[in-house]
Amino acid sequence: MKDFNRIFPEKGLIVSCQALEHEPLHGGDTITKMAIAAIESGAIGIRTNGVFDIHSIKQVVKVPVIGLIKRDMPGSEIFITPTIQEVIAIVSAGADVVALDVTDREGRLEAVKPLIEYAHSAGVAVMADVSTYEEGIAAEKLGVDFIGTTLSGYTSYSTQSEEPDFELLQQLCETVKVPVIAEGRIWTPEDAVRAIRCGAANVVVGSAITRPQLITARYVAALSTFFSSEH
Numbered sequence: 001m002k003d004f005n006r007i008f009p010e011k012g013l014i015v016s017c018q019a020l021e022h023e024p025l026h027g028g029d030t031i032t033k034m035a036i037a038a039i040e041s042g043a044i045g046i047r048t049n050g051v052f053d054i055h056s057i058k059q060v061v062k063v064p065v066i067g068l069i070k071r072d073m074p075g076s077e078i079f080i081t082p083t084i085q086e087v088i089a090i091v092s093a094g095a096d097v098v099a100l101d102v103t104d105r106e107g108r109l110e111a112v113k114p115l116i117e118y119a120h121s122a123g124v125a126v127m128a129d130v131s132t133y134e135e136g137i138a139a140e141k142l143g144v145d146f147i148g149t150t151l152s153g154y155t156s157y158s159t160q161s162e163e164p165d166f167e168l169l170q171q172l173c174e175t176v177k178v179p180v181i182a183e184g185r186i187w188t189p190e191d192a193v194r195a196i197r198c199g200a201a202n203v204v205v206g207s208a209i210t211r212p213q214l215i216t217a218r219y220v221a222a223l224s225t226f227f228s229s230e231h
């Protein structure tokens, strides 16, 4: 088990900087610049996807980087760091923490064991992205270093909501010994503070800071609602 306090000695904001191929900010050094901007403003860590961005961000920031690789596997719903190949690539790219899916789908709770072992053998911590309380408990038993509420709302059987899953966060914080990271649909500074009040060790914010297309869409939707209600 890694020493969480050594990786993130202070509580604070981790900014998720990610753009998949179909997203407008994908490519070049855009995501690295996002990460630099986040760090300049006080973020204590970065979460990012893919070997290129992990490696490039590690060259220019001193804060810990949580790395993941999203990969579509035919016939599978497991998307975040599905196999050991991705773990090896994330470790080689220099990430301080590997994030991976620890959901109760497709026998994953068994299949993920060698992925966790590999990261630990390389001296790299593991963040378990879970969607339910039971998965969080299972993740702790598997020896992960911290647990994120990342996948709540993204499995068919988890709570579906537009809001962050504060209930899951609170339940996990009250039960597990490993630090719990609040992640998923945190859109306001108030949400972030509420997450810390629930007992979160840190808060990951992604789209609300680094996906301008989604930020823009929220403003456009609010204005459209207003204009349509005028008539």
Ligand SMILES: CC(=O)N[C@H](C=O)[C@@H](O)[C@H](O)[C@H](O)COP(=O)(O)O
Pocket: 016, 018, 068, 150, 151, 154, 183, 184, 185, 186, 204, 205, 206, 207, 208
């Ligand atoms: C479900 C999934 O694939 N989540 C991904 C995990 O890395 C990212 O796309 C999210 O941006 C990240 O979890 C932060 O969440 P939010 O963008 O809601 O602040």
